Amino acid sequence: MKITLIILSSVLLVIVVSQIFGSLDTNRSTTPSLSFGSTPALSVLPIITKYQGIYPEQILSVRYHKFQTGKSVMDALISGDIEVGTLVDVNVSYLNFTVNPIRIIASLGDRLADSIYFKKELGINAPKDLIAKKIGYVPASTSHIFLARFLEVNNINWQDIKPIALQPAGMEAALKNNFVDAVSIWQPWGNNIEKSLGDNIGVFFNKLDIYPSKILLATTENVIQEKPLELQKLVLGLAKASEFYSNYPESTYPYLSSEIRVSIDDVKKVLEKYTFQAKRGSVALSLISQIGVWIRKSQANFQTQPLPDYQNVVDDRFMQLEIESIQE
Secondary structure (H helix, E strand, O other): OHHHHHHHHHHHHHHHHHHHHHHHHHHHHHOOEEEEEEOHHHOHHHHHHHHOOOOOOOOOEEEEEEOOOHHHHHHHHHHOOOOEEEEEHHHHHHHOOOOOOEEEEEEEEEEOOOEEEEEHHHOOOOHHHHOOOEEEEOOOOHHHHHHHHHHHHOOOOHHHOEEEEOOHHHHHHHHHOOOOOEEEEOOOHHHHHHHHHHHHEEEEEOOOOOOOEEEEEEEEHHHHHHOHHHHHHHHHHHHHHHHHHHHOHHHHHHHHHHHHOOOHHHHHHHHOOEEEEEEOHHHHHHHHHHHHHHHHHHOHHHOOOOOOOOHHHEOOHHHHHHHHHHHO
């Protein structure tokens, strides 16, 4: 009799424990979640949502992943390593020359963050002095397009320079070691180069009539089908972060400093090249299409390819719902 009771008690304990863990697994599986990838400079609004607690755990769990370039974010989206991320227009323009599973669901801001940093000691005083110089750039990035556009507006052919492919983290050392004479790169890398090399560095800045780049919120068609409610919550939160930043920018500087990895004093200098405002992704369509034209014009391996149709790359539904909710 005693053995029977022990067996029954053990069976009941197993059942209860199984039910408890089963309940926990169910709760865990029903928690809305998204994996989000971004580069430091493009992650200002996601960083604000994180530090301001805009996404309580029960509303949306967002797992953040850092990348060095927008192209790396794009590759992670395509491979499924992340579900949503921030890109720039040029990433989409290049990708659409092949099969593109990426969908732009919002525009998060504008940027003039790319510049050309050069060594004054080489006699570079005007754009024409870049002819025959070794210039570092990040292929298929805003660094690439800005350099191509800057040369174009100054009547310099791509073939007139010596382009050298580099990654952002290697540009400062490349300048110091005379591996290159100049680099085309975005913030905060440019700010770091100026601080490191001091008065020896000159700058050609971007302007609206050269390359007014866009910050884009991107996902894939699969995620749109599988997690539409999560994406809507994400867009709503980023819109709130945009509003918070426009009203209280300086209150965000301490935590932006640690995430972007520049001093608090330098945060304002870095971010003055950015404007953050959540809008429909379609506001970037004309620029994305124009970049496609620039790509074909400046790169021989694209010149025989037809210009892509970029219309299907944008899905405005999530941003439209956010606009309608504000109007109500």
